[in-house]
Amino acid sequence: MAYQLYRNTTLGNSLQESLDELIQTQQITPQLALQVLLQFDKAINTALASRVRNRVNFRGSLNTYRFCDNVWTFVLNDVEFREVTDLVKVDKVKIVACDGKSESTQNKMDK
């Protein structure tokens, strides 16, 4: 199963809201909505892995870090995100990161 990590993004949230509206008007069942979300998980994971090809660098100060259930959560302050094209500065950013290896290497738990 693909990570449900990306549901809390603009794309994912707008999908969830749309599905909720359809459920409210009883045009679809909650079960169907869940299936749609699962499909979304697969699609976004695939798309990010295959269709995106750019690099970003960032620097800042680490405010908090947490590692729980193989998920890292960081809060950074005064961060600069640098891409080739442009620079974005934020005062505070939260980074949520799931294990990037576990999906593809579930059979290779040698470590």
Place this chain on the structure above:
Amino acid sequence: MASSANSNPVPKLYKSVIEDVINEVRELFLDEGVDEQVLLELKTLWENKLLQSKAVEGFHTEEQAALQAAQQQQQQQQQVQQVQQVQQVTQPAQAQQVILPPQQQQAPQQQVIVQDSKILQHMSATGMSAAATAATLALPTGVTPYQQLITSQGQILQVVRAPNGAQYIIQQPQQQILLQQQMQPGGVQAPVIQQVLAPLQGGLPQQTGVIIQPQQIVLASGNKVQGSTQVMQAAMAQQPGQAATAQVQQVQQAQGAAAPQAQPQQQAQAQAQPQAQQPPMMLQVDGAGDTSSEEDEDEEEEYDEDDEEEKDKDGGEDGQVEEEPLNSGDDVSDEEDQELFDTENVVVCQYDKIHRSKNKWKFHLKDGIMNLNGRDYVFSKAIGDAEW
């Protein structure tokens, strides 16, 4: 195509994801027996929300416009069918304008339109039971039919009572549904209705129909609405989305044509509604500071103790008459200093490697979606440094 390589990859990525998801899900929808129309509606809702969020730039606008034009045509076709079924009086084609309520209510409103033809066929025979009427009219929850009144014009009015005490009249003319709010202390209804309808009967070629959601009416009434046109305008103003604005323009064009005749209607309704007294209370999103109603006072009583303390602290908070002190203590100075977009900047990604040396952290991340300062970015790899 070198220039396009530098362009933002986000809209394309999102579009491709949407297409993928919709296509994959089509089978699921069909298996469940859900109509393709619902699938298209999902797609439209999804894209609209993305547009509204402004997190992505320049996104699918042409397709959306085409879809909405198609939807409008479908609704007009439905109305045309209804006219043919029910009424022999010919109406100009441009007269059939229906303002859609917010999209979440689109489906039930369509059902209402279709079923009205059946209702009108039955109306002449018997009065329907309240439950049956509620079911067929697909009324919003909690709204129950209260009375049925027949005007001299032969139109059947359904007086509907909402749980908050507001009473609405659903007028069922040929193909339109007109919701008018009756703001009354709960007294006699029949004479007022007839009074309101009198100018309508006087040759007004009901060219415009307006569907107003009861919720929107209440919101407007909370601000002391003085005439139904204001109600309609408030309702229309509160409806986001392109569908509403496109149809509002059409309604206004039709209204322009019927302007001289619409004015007596407006005046009559304005006269009918000075009786407006306690506006019903519902969720009010435009802030307090208006007429106090029972519920307002109740809420204020609860917060009285906090009131005194916090009003002493924030004496400078003017212009908030009877305002619950919910807001006065909430403002933290940090909020003003932060960015105008109150998004929390979030990066959702996967980690390849997280490394730490003393207090120096290094992050190796991949496949991420970022929302920074309200805008969306993506990356396939991200490398970062931070000191803790």
